Amino acid sequence: MQIAVSGGKGGTGKSTVAVNLAIALRGYFDLALADLDVEAPNDHILLGVELQNEEPVNMFMPRFNYSKCIKCRKCAEVCEENAIITMKDGTPFLMPTLCSGCRACEIVCPVTGAILEGQKLIGHTYITETPYEFSLVTGKLLEGEERAMPIVTAAKRRARSLNKELLLVDTAAGTSNTVSKALEDSKLLIAVTEPTPLGLHDLALILELARLMNIEAWVVINRSDLGEKEGIEKIAQKYNAEIVAEIPYSEAIIRSYVKGEPIVLADSKEAEIFKDLAEKIANYMG
Ligand code: SF4
Ligand code: SF4
Known part of the structure; x- marks a missing residue:
């Protein structure tokens, strides 16, 4: 079973919700948390742990074997990224x-062995044991790299290989194709938003994505006392998404963030919000 925590934009508290929910849900499920926000993973920081068990993620990159290449230019013509240029005589670079x-260039090349397998390191995945009875799987793109999809795919594959009863996925912000990949196979999406114009706009986008992917969606309003909630209620109603939790602005949450001590472990009203939500999720997932 898979549940995803997502949010329209960065800074809505998506990772705070994911981390605290993971801790609250461990009493119901044998679970793993996967941080698939690969350009800026921060669940390990919120959990106060160092990333462990690093594995590289490499991407295919063609290497030309000029002793076999017949300079037909087919590789350059097929490359949609314009990543291959050819010299006047057809030599590809x-x-x-x-x-x-x-791999389109490799597929169209008419000469066996003219394009060889090359690899480029683009990031890593990690499996970190946390002190909270669950493993954290993290995907991390190397700085300066742009191709996030292979990292999301590799981290998700690694998380699934743990064969846990529940996989809780923390996606990137937004509605890009890497977010869709992270959401794939989820039974439930927890959409984290806040009562601001941008929060409303992005909530509509993520709920639309959930609708297109046929995923049940619930809404968590973070910093719920900082603005008008009517707009969120209207959007949630439009997408038939239940508002399942409201988290008021809380300095205790900010302090817990700074200390790397999840708020759900404290004796506080904020902890109760996450525990109630975990119970609701456990009932829904059966
Ligand atoms: S066709 Fe694909 S693999 Fe080949 S150079 Fe272009 S982008 Fe790279
Ligand atoms: S498709 Fe193959 S043979 Fe043709 S130019 Fe490219 S590498 Fe050379």
């Missing part, structure tokens, strides 16, 4: 930063 690793 790769612009590595543009290559997406799609």
Whole structure:
């Protein structure tokens, strides 16, 4: 079973919700948490742990074997990223930063062995044991790299290999294709938002994505006392998404964030919000 925590934009408290929910849900499920916000993973920081068990993620990149290449230019013509340029005589050259690793050039090349397998390191995945009885799987893109999809795919594959009863996925912000990939196979989406114009706009987008992917969606309003909630209620109603929790602005949450001590472990009203939500999720997931 898989549940995703997502949010329209960065800074809505998505990771805070994911981390605290993971701790609150451990009493109901044998679970793993996957941080698939690969450009800026921060669940390990919120949990106060160092990333462990690093594995590289490499991407295919063509290497030309000029002793076999017949300079037909087919590889350059098929490359949608314009990553291959050819000299006047047809000799191909790769612009590595543009290559997406799609292998189209390798497929169309008419000469066996003219394009060889090359690899480029683009990031890592990690499996970190937390002190909270669950493993954290993290995908992390190397700084300066843009191709996030292979990292999301590799981290998700690694998380699934743990064979846990429940996989809780923390996606990137927004509605990009890497968010769709992270959401894939989820039974439930927890959409975290806040009562601001941008929060409303982005909530509509993520709920629309959930609708298109046929995923049940619930809404958590973070910093719920900082603005008008009517707009959120209208959007939630439009998408038939229940508002399941409201988290008021809380300095205790900010302090817990700074200390790396999840608020759900404290004796506080904020902890009760996460525990109630975990119970509701456990009932829904059966
Ligand atoms: S792998 Fe794809 S993107 Fe890279 S050079 Fe070949 S065709 Fe272009
Ligand atoms: S498709 Fe193959 S043979 Fe043709 S130019 Fe490219 S590498 Fe050379």
